[in-house]
Amino acid sequence: MQKMPKWADIVLIPLINLFLAFIISGFVIWSIGKDPFAALNTMIEGAFGSTNGWGYTLYYTTNFIFTGLAVAVAFQARQFNIGGEGQAAIGGLGVALMCLMIDWPHWALALPVAIVGGAVFGAAWAFIPAYLQAKRGSHIVITTIMFNFIAAALLGFLLNGALKAPGMAAESPGFPEGATLPTFHDMLAPLGIEFSRHAPANISFLVALLCAFLVWILIWHTRLGYAIRSYGRSETAAKYAGISPTKIIIVSMLISGGLAGLMAVNVTMGEAERLVLNSVEGAGFIGIAVALMGRSHPVGVVLAALLFGFLYQGGAELSLWEGIPRELVIVIQALVILFTGALDNMVRNPVERMFLKLRKGA
Amino acid sequence: MENLDTIIQILDSTIRLATPLLFACLAGLFSERAGVFDIGLEGKMLAAAFMAASVAAVTGNVWLGMFAGIGISLILALIHGLASITFRGDQLISGVAINFLAAGLTVVVGQSWFRLGGRTPALSGEGRFGQIDLPFADALRDVPLLGPIYSDLLSGHTFLAYIALLAVPASWFVLYRTRFGLRLRAVGENPGAVDTAGISVVKLRFSAVIICGVLCGLAGAYLSTGHGAGFGKDMTAGRGFIALAALIFAKWRPWQALGTCMLFGLLQAVAIRYQSINLGEFTVPVQFMDALPYILTVVILAGFVGKAIPPKAGGEAYVKER
Numbered sequence: 255m256q257k258m259p260k261w262a263d264i265v266l267i268p269l270i271n272l273f274l275a276f277i278i279s280g281f282v283i284w285s286i287g288k289d290p291f292a293a294l295n296t297m298i299e300g301a302f303g304s305t306n307g308w309g310y311t312l313y314y315t316t317n318f319i320f321t322g323l324a325v326a327v328a329f330q331a332r333q334f335n336i337g338g339e340g341q342a343a344i345g346g347l348g349v350a351l352m353c354l355m356i357d358w359p360h361w362a363l364a365l366p367v368a369i370v371g372g373a374v375f376g377a378a379w380a381f382i383p384a385y386l387q388a389k390r391g392s393h394i395v396i397t398t399i400m401f402n403f404i405a406a407a408l409l410g411f412l413l414n415g416a417l418k419a420p421g422m423a424a425e426s427p428g429f430p431e432g433a434t435l436p437t438f439h440d441m442l443a444p445l446g447i448e449f450s451r452h453a454p455a456n457i458s459f460l461v462a463l464l465c466a467f468l469v470w471i472l473i474w475h476t477r478l479g480y481a482i483r484s485y486g487r488s489e490t491a492a493k494y495a496g497i498s499p500t501k502i503i504i505v506s507m508l509i510s511g512g513l514a515g516l517m518a519v520n521v522t523m524g525e526a527e528r529l530v531l532n533s534v535e536g537a538g539f540i541g542i543a544v545a546l547m548g549r550s551h552p553v554g555v556v557l558a559a560l561l562f563g564f565l566y567q568g569g570a571e572l573s574l575w576e577g578i579p580r581e582l583v584i585v586i587q588a589l590v591i592l593f594t595g596a597l598d599n600m601v602r603n604p605v606e607r608m609f610l611k612l613r614k615g616a
Numbered sequence: 617m618e619n620l621d622t623i624i625q626i627l628d629s630t631i632r633l634a635t636p637l638l639f640a641c642l643a644g645l646f647s648e649r650a651g652v653f654d655i656g657l658e659g660k661m662l663a664a665a666f667m668a669a670s671v672a673a674v675t676g677n678v679w680l681g682m683f684a685g686i687g688i689s690l691i692l693a694l695i696h697g698l699a700s701i702t703f704r705g706d707q708l709i710s711g712v713a714i715n716f717l718a719a720g721l722t723v724v725v726g727q728s729w730f731r732l733g734g735r736t737p738a739l740s741g742e743g744r745f746g747q748i749d750l751p752f753a754d755a756l757r758d759v760p761l762l763g764p765i766y767s768d769l770l771s772g773h774t775f776l777a778y779i780a781l782l783a784v785p786a787s788w789f790v791l792y793r794t795r796f797g798l799r800l801r802a803v804g805e806n807p808g809a810v811d812t813a814g815i816s817v818v819k820l821r822f823s824a825v826i827i828c829g830v831l832c833g834l835a836g837a838y839l840s841t842g843h844g845a846g847f848g849k850d851m852t853a854g855r856g857f858i859a860l861a862a863l864i865f866a867k868w869r870p871w872q873a874l875g876t877c878m879l880f881g882l883l884q885a886v887a888i889r890y891q892s893i894n895l896g897e898f899t900v901p902v903q904f905m906d907a908l909p910y911i912l913t914v915v916i917l918a919g920f921v922g923k924a925i926p927p928k929a930g931g932e933a934y935v936k937e938r
Binding site for chain 1: 655695698699700703704705706707708709710712713714715716717719720721723724725727728734854857860861864901903904906907910911913914917918919926
């Protein structure tokens with residue numbers, strides 16, 4: 255017998271967790287002498303009050319869908335991929351190499367190649383930790399953390415050397431004109447919809463939604479997805495059913511790394527139009543919060559990514575108008591991870607007991 | 617003699633850079649030996665560095681700063697204990713959360729307190745740990761070879777640096793020569809057996825987490841009031857993870873932890889001094905030096921050069937049998 259109805263597990267508990275995280279964040283805002291409700295108002299206004307705000311919110315959302323899906327796919331196989339940061343950074347290298355390879359005549363040609371570049375490079379960066387976990391039993395959390403630092407060093411080396419554009423900044427040369435992705439402004443103008451010209455949201459958002467759909471098909475409607483879920487639920491049962499742990503660990507981590515790498519399409523082609531140092535800006539880690547919040551399901555991930563997109567854009571507005579540092583968003587992110595991930599049982603146990611009592615009473 | 621001077625300078629800065637790593641590494645050692653994985657070393661250090669520098673800046677007393685640093689680190693350690701021991705949550709996720717909590721709060725609160733963009737005011741005088749000169753350091757300086765080693769390399773570090781060095785034999789003694797240490801190691805390998813013997817697994821693990829909090833507090837206080845003169849945003853810069861790497865490299869043993877932290881400290885010292893190193897035809901880029909601790913750790917984790925085997929029950933919450 256289930257301890258509580260499914261909707262309570264999927265909707266109620268995450269909402270209570272989120273509520274707790276928001277209460278404490280509000281307390282933090284109050285304790286530094288600001289008004290939490292005014293702050294919330296500023297965030298909502300800044301993130302959803304204009305097409306410019308929407309453009310930034312959806313731009314961040316795009317990043318977090320990719321990294322959230324990356325963490326979620328690995329979670330399904332009970333692998334904790336904390337290396338999204340590094341995989342996205344190396345994915346950026348793949349995207350940049352593809353974009354700089356030839357003078358692309360049109361973005362429609364550049365995009366598929368860049369997608370392959372980002373995914374392959376991201377997956378390759380996830381391969382070594384995956385292989386070491388599967389074959390040598392090296393803990394994947396530790397190795398992926400180490401690979402984040404190694405990726406940062408590698409990019410620092412390349413962007414100060416072989417890939418460096420002339421000038422002071424550690425960045426690659428600008429991508430050719432034909433590798434610039436259409437923004438929402440470009441896409442919506444032919445339909446007669448006015449959208450802010452300066453907002454960075456671009457066609458990668460649609461790629462992200464497509465990826466979420468493909469992940470859903472993969473995990474719940476294919477033989478491989480079934481194997482991944484079985485392995486994630488019970489290693490011994492999966493082994494007994496003839497599923498190879500080595501294969502599942504490596505394949506799920508390759509998909510995970512590939513998804514993280516795709517994030518680079520959004521930030522390098524869609525926004526900076528070159529590869530810059532630290533282009534990932536913590537999005538790889540936010541993927542952890544997004545996947546936990548979204549219960550590792552693509553629909554949940556997309557919604558949670560939108561929430562964090564809102565928090566990021568709203569947070570930028572907070573620092574602009576209310577004098578609250580952007581880092582407040584990191585605090586909220588930490589609290590969401592803490593409550594949905596680590597302190598989950600603190601909420602779950604009382605809620606389960608409540609449902610049991612209700613059932614007895616009925 | 618110029619070469620000797622250079623070597624002594626590099627080794628001297630090795631000790632300075634290894635001190636926070638050593639504190640954090642020993643912190644992780646206690647926690648993980650008791651079966652509680654801790655990837656939140658970085659966050660606890662960062663929060664401690666911030667509080668130590670803030671309190672030292674306001675009161676002008678470095679000791680108050682140090683205790684404040686230990687205090688905040690303890691609070692975070694207890695949150696980790698609550699999540700991973702009491703509520704049996706995922707220890708790794710809890711560690712991640714604590715790292716972000718510290719990274720965010722130090723800047724938000726720091727900006728609100730001092731309005732210096734996340735920094736704390738620069739410390740001077742009583743607000744910092746001063747150098748301690750060992751006895752006869754001046755008199756012995758002119759003795760060939762041993763003089764400079766004693767007077768310039770071993771003498772002249774801060775109080776906390778010596779404490780860190782003393783913490784190594786102390787940790788070894790506690791872990792391998794006391795009943796508490798035996799139980800602590802047992803609870804990381806086989807908590808069921810410890811429970812059967814009538815000893816509380818929860819209490820032991822909480823003690824380990826508390827020791828971890830104190831040591832991380834010292835690591836952070838050293839960074840902002842001993843090594844540096846004030847707190848800067850994200851000033852730990854991955855040291856908590858290097859310490860974690862050192863812990864694995866040392867295979868969860870105290871003396872080896874000393875050796876590894878010194879090695880990683882040396883790598884940092886060389887990287888800071890030389891930027892890139894010329895080996896005739898080939899230049900070693902500074903980024904490679906930065907990445908070397910992580911690469912070495914992956915190699916040792918892969919088990920191609922000696923195998924690092926973590927405590928058996930690490931990362932798992934203990935559920936009492938009924």
